Amino acid sequence: MTYEETNIQAIIERRGYRSNIKGDKFSLYISNYPSNAKYLKSRIGNPKLVLAELCCSIGITLEYLAPGFKKVIGVDIDNKILEACKTNLKEAGVFYKTELIQGDVYSDNILKEIEADIVIYDIPYWYPHTQENKGDLVTKNPPLKDLIRKIKEYITPNIVIFSPPEWSYEYFKNELENIEFEKVFINQKHNRNQVYLGDLIIEEGITEIILND
Ligand SMILES: C[S@@+](CC[C@H](N)C(=O)[O-])C[C@H]1O[C@@H](n2cnc3c(N)ncnc32)[C@H](O)[C@@H]1O
Incomplete structure (x- = not known):
């Protein structure tokens, strides 16, 4: 089914979100699948550490990852979306x-605020994003290499990037050098790629995870 x-009801039922989850159709559709968020918690969770998510939206990923961390931080530009997240x-x-x-x-000042x-x-x-005319939010994306350099300098070298499935291993490898590029399949569909940096790399190169929701 296309976007x-x-x-809203179909998205909630298909992905298995809580029935009282808050969010508009756009936010729910672009949100992470619970199965992938649970998998990530098992892979990167550590109760001694703090996790921050840039562009956290309504907080689906944070909701499932929070039990695996000491503290979580969510950052989003949209106040209304952050209210739903809260x-x-x-x-x-x-x-x-x-x-x-x-x-x-x-913004450098926002990145510097995050510990x-x-x-x-x-x-x-x-x-x-394009269907909902949210292009103004996305056309401003800075070059990935520059942003990741700043995250490493101001916050941490241990980073996970969620990318649309179309973005290739070669692109990330070229921009960021040492990476694990994990293709995530959910219900047999290539849903996204997760790019791991720093200590989060288990195996360099292309890996795969197959999940069902
Ligand atoms: C990338 S998705 C987030 C999906 C969510 N991380 C999840 O896993 O469920 C879209 C979000 O990015 C936010 N966003 C877009 N540009 C941003 C920016 N420059 N700074 C902060 N948030 C931004 C939007 O407001 C929107 O809530």
């Missing part, structure tokens, strides 16, 4: 260990 054909994290019982920051993740051991960066470049 245009689907509706409600979702409260409902999930993890808001007490959450800090939410409203701001542009491409975390691991950063997830969800690249805001996804087909529904």
Whole structure:
């Protein structure tokens, strides 16, 4: 089913989100699958560490990862979306260990505000953004290499990047050098790629994970 054909209820049911999850169709559609967020928690979770997610949206990834960390930080530019994120994290019982920051993740001052051991960066470049005329948010993406250099300098070298499935291994390898490029398949569909940097690399090169929701 395409983005245009689907509706909020169908997304909630298909992905297995809580029935009272807050978010508009766009935010729900672009959000992570619970199965992938749970997998990530098992792979990178550590109760001694702090995790920050850049472009956290309504907090689906944070909701599932928070139980595996000492603290989580979510950053998003959109205040309305952050309000939904706050409600979702409260409902999930993890808001007490959450800090939410409203701001542009491409601003040096925002990056310098974040103190975390691991950063997830969800690249805001996804087909529904165009359908919803959210192109103004995505056309400003800085060159990946520059942003990752700043995250390493100001925050941590241990980074996970979520990328649309179309973005190639060669592109990331060329921009970032040592990487693990994990292709994520959910219900037999290539859903996204997860690029691991620093200590989060288990095996350099292309790897695969197959999940079902
Ligand atoms: C990339 S997705 C997030 C999906 C979410 N991380 C998840 O895993 O469920 C879109 C989000 O990026 C945010 N965004 C886009 N550009 C941004 C920017 N420059 N700074 C901060 N947030 C931004 C949007 O407001 C939107 O909520």
